[in-house]
Amino acid sequence: MTYADPSGAGRPPVHTTVAGTVPAGYDNFDPTVWDVYLAGIEVSSARTPWMFATGNHDMEALYSSHGYGGHLARLDLPNSGPKGCPSVYSFVYGNVAVLSLDANDVSHEIRTNTGYSGGAQTSWVERTLKAYRNDPDIDFIVCFFHHCAYSTTLQHASDGGVRAAWSPLFDKYSVDLVMQGHNHLYERTDPIRAAAPTREAPDGSAIEPAKDGTTYITAGSAGRPRYAFQAGEPESYRGHIVAGSNVVPNSYAWQSDGTKLTESISWSRTRFDNYAFVAIESDPGRPGGTSTLTVRGIDEYSKEFDRVVLRRSVPRAGHSGRH
Structure with missing residues (x-):
């Protein structure tokens, strides 16, 4: 978030440098x-x-609570998640349920808080996903967290710990969209289920998550x-599509x-x-x-370079009018 932990590894603090270096x-x-910030x-x-x-x-090691004391002191985060996990919570916005998860807890790459x-x-993730998927007023479920379950970058790529812990739950409860960070770029996958793409979803596609699976965006x-x-992995986005680059x-x-x-993969659809x-x-x-969730990639000049529309059928009965 703020890069308050410079190394990103949760190393212990030092207050005196040696010849100006840590x-x-x-x-x-x-x-x-x-x-x-x-x-x-x-x-x-x-x-x-x-x-x-x-x-x-x-993970600021000079603070308690697994290095999250700085967040607890400065941010009024929701307390709807499990005890001892201050950045894990959920909320509902209209017909969309959103879960914030702490991937530090399941990461294979950086194990300080694993x-x-x-x-x-x-x-908690499983209980919460189950409750939201059984709620007739919830059409879409979105999860967001840091380390990537699916990404192809040189620096960090995919975290097998995140993928193993949560992707089966995303499949089980038909999560529509997963937003990831960690890698400093934009990448969108084709919809994925059971660790494999179910179909191609180029720019402008309509995706049915109930049938097609989860879309992951870095x-x-x-x-x-x-x-x-x-x-050898080129960018591929609107106006610059490279055939076969998935x-x-x-x-x-x-x-x-x-x-x-x-790993050789075939799910990397858009890269910017x-x-x-x-x-x-x-x-x-x-x-x-039909309810829709339109997801757009927009560059620094406000120009759209990627778009997909997620679609779900709305039951004929059972909605409370929360929309």
């Missing part, structure tokens, strides 16, 4: 980055709620310098022993390596009709 294995934390978002956050998830650069919830978070492209895709033979997923397992953000718009349908 000793190996330590971090020199600078709490003033919080001031800079919060001032930077103030104009927007004064009018629009900002909902936060924690990533590897948020397992800190003792399985409580994943149990959206780490809003601030920090860009990362690279794998060698196949990446040299991606990888992090394993529990800290190694990278090479520049500054961008994602806009999501819900259009609730009438009973017996």
Whole structure:
């Protein structure tokens, strides 16, 4: 979020540098980055709620609560999640249920906080997804977190721990959209179920998650310098479509022993390596009709470069009128 943990590894703090450098294995934390960050978002956050998830650069070892004390002191996060997981919560916006998850708890790549919830978070995820999917007033379920279950970047690619812990639950409860960070670029997958793409979904596609599976988007492209895709892996987006580029033979997923397992994948549909953000718009349908969730990739000049529309049938009865 703020890069308050410079290394992104939750290293212990040091208050004295050696010849102006931080000793190996330590971090020199600078709490003033919080001031800079919060001032930077103030104009927007004064009018629009900002909902936060924690990533590897948020584990400030000088604080308690697994390094999240800085967040607890500064942010009034919802307390609807499991005890001891301050950035895990859910909320409902109209016909859309949203879950914020802490991927530090299940990451294979960066293991500082791996397992800190003792399985409580994943149990909560299943209970919460089940309740939302059984709610007739909820059409779409969106999850957002930091480490990527599906991505092909050179720096971090996919985290096998996240994929193993949560993707089966996303399949089981038909999660519509997963938003990921960590990798500093934009990448959208084809819909995925059981770790494989179910169909091709080029720019402009209509996707039916109940049948097609979950769409995963990496959206780490809003601030920090860009990362690279794998060698020989071109960008592919509207106006710059590269045929066959969804196949990446040299991606990888992090394993529990800290190694990278090479994998050849065919689910990487859109790749954009520049500054961008994602806009999501819900259009609730009438009973017996269709609800849509339009997901758009937009560059720093407000130009749209990617779009898909997720569609779900609305039951004829059972809606309370929350829409």
